[in-house]
Amino acid sequence: MAEIFTGIPQIRYEGPQSKNALAFKFYDANRIVLGKPMREHLPFAMAWWHNLCNAGKDIFGDPTADKSFGAQKDTMEHARAKVDAGFEFMQKVGIEYFCFHDNDLVPEADDINETYRRLDEITDYMLEKMQATGIKCLWGTANMFSNPRFMNGAGSSNSAEVFCFAAAQVKKALELTVKLGGRGYVFWGGREGYETLLNTDMKFEQDNIARLMRMAADYGRSIGFAGDFYIEPKPKEPMKHQYDYDAATAIGFLRAYGLDKDFKLNVEANHATLAGHTFQHDLRVSRINGMLGSIDANQGDLLLGWDTDEFPFDVYDATMCLYEVLKSGGLTGGFNFDAKARRPSYTYEDMFESFILGMDTFALGLIKAAALIEDGRVDAFVKERYASYREGIGARIAGGDATLEECAANALALKAPAMPGSGRQEYLESVVNGVLFG
Ligand code: XUL
Ligand code: CO
Secondary structure (H helix, E strand, C coil): CCCCCCCCCCCEECCCCCCCCCEECCCCCCCEECCEEHHHHCCEEEEHHHHHHCCCCECCECCCCCCCCCCCCCCHHHHHHHHHHHHHHHHHHCCCEEEEEHHHHCCCCCCHHHHHHHHHHHHHHHHHHHHHHCCEEEEEECCCCCCHHHCCCCCCCCCHHHHHHHHHHHHHHHHHHHHCCCCEEEEECCCCEECCHHHCCHHHHHHHHHHHHHHHHHHHHHCCCCCEEEEECCCCCCCCEECCCCHHHHHHHHHHCCCCCCEEEEEEHHHHHHCCCCHHHHHHHHHHCCCEEEEECCECCCCCCCCCCECCCCHHHHHHHHHHHHHCCCCCCCEEECCCCCCCCCCHHHHHHHHHHHHHHHHHHHHHHHHHHHHCHHHHHHHHHCHHHCCHHHHHHHCCCCCHHHHHHHHHHHCCCCCCCCCCHHHHHHHHHHHHHC
């Protein structure tokens, strides 16, 4: 099989002084951080859809990049060419995982039976490549938002026929995830939401989404899927309002429907910021609820109100992300670059340089988060801030032993509380700057 990315070498670590655009400056796979090599802290994944399918088309313009990889678009030959390109790419950039939607892999046929057949054929080919290279599947999912049948959602569709088609896609995508040894299975609620409540039975739609997820979990376990299911929260886009708005909403939903034993969250940076949170906020909400499973690593543009899916370069955000991941004891999933090069960055070199940027940013985030934890001043400050709950009435409150009368009696005896202590935000921010740039 002919090389596709000719002229692009194996990407290697050359260190921060390197000026070589096609080398890592910070991602050094074998460097030990907090007792573990970087590659184990950072199981990076390539998103099939952005890297191999997206050619820069937007609502105002045609594609700018050529992702045909020498084949006629929308044929099985093209599907195979994408496999060839994908595996060559992952090997050259040195990432060990990929994520996929069913229809990233093959063109959808008019008859779902034929789509199933195409999926079987392409995953046989992928499996051969996986065995030859050691590259693995991080997670699979079904695209239940592009086809017009899903205009009103999948699990939340008003049409029971559409619900069945969604179920058929989930069933197959789960089987393929098991076949490819995927660690996880994702539900991103693409159009699981509404445009207007005037035509929407919100309760019924949410009940039905939960029914679809319950069916998927039961079926997945019955065919030997031992990994985690994930919900990927997003507040809006494409729908005006999506049911899995943010981490807190998704966790509430999972608990309300008894799905929290099978599901965790796949937190995407740009989705958190669209919800009006920081990336770290949604990671923290997930972590403290034992629900932080996997991450879609990208970033948005805070001046824009949509999902730009940029490759991450914000080291502050990456540091705070890795801080949450380290405190969580790692991920059951990994870091999927659900990110695309900007439309004017349309060359093969841009594909590689995008991943180098993203991987270097997260490597820096890991190094700096470990340094922040080892430095200890932020953690010590937070611990000290709540010191009043470690003795006396505070310890009784924190232990769940105090009554309302007892607390009130304490207040009456004090007459007025002391000032609660400075929050020292500016000091803490300067500690972070010192760790990042000192
Ligand atoms: C869309 C998005 C999806 C999911 C998988 O915003 O993030 O690509 O990650 O369906
Ligand atoms: Co995503």
